[in-house]
Amino acid sequence: MTATAAETISAPAISRAPAKWRPSAQGWVFRAAVLVLIFGGIIWRTATIEQFWADRFALAAIYAVIGLSLNVVLGYVGQVSLGHHGFVGIAAFVSAYYVTEKAGCVPNECSLGAFGTGILFAVISGGVAALLLGLIALRIRGLYLALITLSYGFMAERSIFEIPFLTRGGAGMPAPRPDGFTTDRAYAFLCYFFLALVIFVDWRLLRSKVGRAVLSVKHSEPVAASYGINVTAYKTLAFVLSGLFAGLGGGLLAFHTQNVVSNDFNFAIALLWVLMVVVGGLGNRTGVVIGSAFFALFPFLLELIHPLEEAVIESGRAFGQVTIVVGAALAILTVIQFPGGIAEQLSPITRWLRGQKFALHPEGHGGKHKGHAHKKGALLAKLGLHKGDQHAVDGAPSEQQASANPPPEESAAAVADHGTPLRADNGAAGGGETAATHGAAAVAADDGTRGGDGSESAGDGDEGAAGDADDIDAVIRRRFPPVPSRTPPATGATDDEEA
Amino acid sequence: MSAVLEIQGTGIRFGGLVALDDVNVNVPEWEIVGLIGPNGAGKTTLFNCIMGAYTANTGKIIYRGRDISLLPTHRRTALGIGRTFQNIGLIRGLTVVENFMVAQHSRIGYGAWSALLGVPRSFAEERRLKANAMEVLDFIGMAHLADSQLEGLPYGTLKLIEVGTVLATDPDVLLLDEPSSGMGPDEAHEFGERLLKLRKTLNLTVLMIEHHVPLVVNVCDYVYVLNFGKILTEGKPQAVRNHPEVVAAYLGGEVTTDEEEQTPQISPEEETAGVTA
Numbered sequence: 001m002t003a004t005a006a007e008t009i010s011a012p013a014i015s016r017a018p019a020k021w022r023p024s025a026q027g028w029v030f031r032a033a034v035l036v037l038i039f040g041g042i043i044w045r046t047a048t049i050e051q052f053w054a055d056r057f058a059l060a061a062i063y064a065v066i067g068l069s070l071n072v073v074l075g076y077v078g079q080v081s082l083g084h085h086g087f088v089g090i091a092a093f094v095s096a097y098y099v100t101e102k103a104g105c106v107p108n109e110c111s112l113g114a115f116g117t118g119i120l121f122a123v124i125s126g127g128v129a130a131l132l133l134g135l136i137a138l139r140i141r142g143l144y145l146a147l148i149t150l151s152y153g154f155m156a157e158r159s160i161f162e163i164p165f166l167t168r169g170g171a172g173m174p175a176p177r178p179d180g181f182t183t184d185r186a187y188a189f190l191c192y193f194f195l196a197l198v199i200f201v202d203w204r205l206l207r208s209k210v211g212r213a214v215l216s217v218k219h220s221e222p223v224a225a226s227y228g229i230n231v232t233a234y235k236t237l238a239f240v241l242s243g244l245f246a247g248l249g250g251g252l253l254a255f256h257t258q259n260v261v262s263n264d265f266n267f268a269i270a271l272l273w274v275l276m277v278v279v280g281g282l283g284n285r286t287g288v289v290i291g292s293a294f295f296a297l298f299p300f301l302l303e304l305i306h307p308l309e310e311a312v313i314e315s316g317r318a319f320g321q322v323t324i325v326v327g328a329a330l331a332i333l334t335v336i337q338f339p340g341g342i343a344e345q346l347s348p349i350t351r352w353l354r355g356q357k358f359a360l361h362p363e364g365h366g367g368k369h370k371g372h373a374h375k376k377g378a379l380l381a382k383l384g385l386h387k388g389d390q391h392a393v394d395g396a397p398s399e400q401q402a403s404a405n406p407p408p409e410e411s412a413a414a415v416a417d418h419g420t421p422l423r424a425d426n427g428a429a430g431g432g433e434t435a436a437t438h439g440a441a442a443v444a445a446d447d448g449t450r451g452g453d454g455s456e457s458a459g460d461g462d463e464g465a466a467g468d469a470d471d472i473d474a475v476i477r478r479r480f481p482p483v484p485s486r487t488p489p490a491t492g493a494t495d496d497e498e499a
Numbered sequence: 500m501s502a503v504l505e506i507q508g509t510g511i512r513f514g515g516l517v518a519l520d521d522v523n524v525n526v527p528e529w530e531i532v533g534l535i536g537p538n539g540a541g542k543t544t545l546f547n548c549i550m551g552a553y554t555a556n557t558g559k560i561i562y563r564g565r566d567i568s569l570l571p572t573h574r575r576t577a578l579g580i581g582r583t584f585q586n587i588g589l590i591r592g593l594t595v596v597e598n599f600m601v602a603q604h605s606r607i608g609y610g611a612w613s614a615l616l617g618v619p620r621s622f623a624e625e626r627r628l629k630a631n632a633m634e635v636l637d638f639i640g641m642a643h644l645a646d647s648q649l650e651g652l653p654y655g656t657l658k659l660i661e662v663g664t665v666l667a668t669d670p671d672v673l674l675l676d677e678p679s680s681g682m683g684p685d686e687a688h689e690f691g692e693r694l695l696k697l698r699k700t701l702n703l704t705v706l707m708i709e710h711h712v713p714l715v716v717n718v719c720d721y722v723y724v725l726n727f728g729k730i731l732t733e734g735k736p737q738a739v740r741n742h743p744e745v746v747a748a749y750l751g752g753e754v755t756t757d758e759e760e761q762t763p764q765i766s767p768e769e770e771t772a773g774v775t776a
């Protein structure tokens with residue numbers, strides 16, 4: 001036992017993960033260049049294109065903000081919100097009301113401070129509105145929650161959006177843009193800035209304990225709770241966060257149209273927002289942003305294709321109505337054929353940009369795709385195997401053999417280290433201790449014991465198990481030294497024997 | 500030795516069904532206590548009461564002298580009670596290493612809002628979490644699977660990973676719900692060995708629901724038998740095993756056929772080990 005422990009100190013940790021493939025410096029430069037090209041292209045296009053197209057780009061950015069807001073509820077929490085036009089609308093009216101009625105803004109004369117405060121109020125009102133819904137969502141979910149959100153949106157439409165002092169009836173509440181951002185182009189850049197902010201927060205959300213907690217709650221509340229996650233708090237937090245984003249989107253939308261009319265916030269638009277998130281790819285930031293931008297720009301893309309434009313005009317429909325129909329069709333196609341949405345179609349590219357090899361299917365992904373995760377890991381371990389441990393993979397009997405005749409250099413090292421030959425039952429562990437082969441040994445032991453398939457008789461299986469247990473024992477002691485304040489291990493040993 | 504976990508007179512009813520009735524279980528420090536009983540006896544319900552998934556109608560759950568009956572589940576986890584599930588309790592949408600990171604949730608040194616704003620400390624803390632996760636993964640010999648998705652992994656591996664994630668919550672008391680289900684006899688035996696090692700090195704106290712009789716006899720220091728929501732009997736495993744009432748309630752009736760299948764699994768060696776104890 002002491003021999004094993006002493007040996008482990010000099011040995012590297014067991015079963016290290018195989019080193020990940022990383023692109024070369026050249027590869028990184030190339031990837032960075034592509035990214036710069038994409039984002040630079042967008043900025044350059046916005047800076048040079050006609051003002052009315054810049055205005056549409058701004059709308060695309062705002063839709064992306066709203067899409068990311070819905071994505072928190074739909075993609076991360078896993079609940080449907082059909083009342084997002086309620087949050088967005090309330091926020092839009094609040095910010096417009098503030099700048100016009102309280103800050104006294106008129107077109108071309110509105111300070112950046114007033115705009116900022118208006119946006120802040122919009123964000124807060126969106127958060128508060130969503131908090132109410134979040135508290136309801138703690139009690140109900142699924143179909144009934146969808147129904148509640150739907151009614152919530154309608155209620156907002158019929159009550160809050162018809163308060164005369166807030167909305168000025170059908171005429172709408174003006175929301176003049178701040179000084180310096182009155183042109184469509186400048187405002188588009190402002191919207192990009194806020195979109196970048198939302199993307200940053202969303203990125204931090206997913207890459208921190210918050211995102212993991214929310215995703216865990218989505219998959220299994222009992223398991224999440226037993227991991228120590230406050231299920232209630234995180235569900236509420238997710239809804240509030242979604243509301244904050246929606247509020248920001250609403251505020252930006254108000255200054256985009258510069259005149260907030262209650263008719264702009266109806267169920268059809270809420271449905272379109274849900275569709276764009278689904279088509280973009282639930283739970284995927286890049287997909288949602290692209291999907292949202294696509295749906296925001298779709299009516300204008302129709303204009304670019306002359307025959308289509310004429311067909312729409314001839315039918316006497318508005319371009320927005322066409323978007324809904326196309327959106328529904330795309331959503332059906334997504335749900336049936338491409339559940340990952342646009343994000344899944346783009347995933348080879350996004351993975352490549354993140355520094356992986358260009359491949360159609362993700363690395364180390366079990367299940368659906370061919371690369372069976374566990375087999376792959378075992379295979380890699382096998383490839384890095386030491387000659388002496390090659391037998392061990394085949395099962396317990398040969399493991400015994402290996403321990404009886406350890407490779408010469410290893411046994412020499414062991415004797416040199418401790419001055420005593422290895423005990424027979426330590427052999428398996430001892431053989432595995434040396435350098436790179438260690439990982440392989442752990443995998444091998446694991447393979448040998450699963451289902452006991454390798455062992456001819458029960459005795460052989462036990463032998464393997466004992467070797468494995470010894471191995472782990474040593475590692476345990478190295479990593480977790482016994483806590484002196486509690487029961488000393490000596491008592492434990494007697495306890496063991498009693499049992 | 501003082502009891503780490505005391506269940507005092509716990510009772511719970513669902514409508515007219517009495518699921519648990521005046522159950523008293525004592526889990527002393529550093530012991531492995533078994534909980535056996537036929538299907539529907541209320542074993543998992545008891546676990547749910549201990550973890551706070553259900554609130555018991557009567558009785559108290561005492562953890563290290565403190566009444567935790569009314570605490571929410573996540574607070575109990577933070578206090579040091581870790582629990583595994585009958586059907587593997589892992590988060591399917593996350594990778595293996597992410598599961599280990601999320602399991603450390605109650606020991607994370609940054610707030611939710613500072614995480615969203617990207618405070619530098621949250622980045623450093625994330626690195627620490629990942630390092631811890633890799634350490635535990637290393638410890639159970641699964642580091643090579645760190646970045647794998649859960650789907651597609653073999654059942655036995657998932658079971659081991661689940662125990663690992665519970666260890667990552669840094670528990671004092673481990674509640675294991677049928678840890679050997681889906682394992683062959685050899686694997687179950689090996690699991691028992693591992694559990695004993697774990698207990699020795701991590702100073703764990705264990706309460707374990709288990710159907711695999713040889714494993715219970717080999718590993719447990721004390722056994723409670725639950726039947727129809729009541730404690731039927733309790734005692735040393737060997738004594739309980741031969742208790743006529745237990746044989747009648749647990750091994751008799753329809754379960755007999757199951758038991759017959761299990762009997763050959765008890766290797767002669769294990770039998771003798773049990774007798775000498």
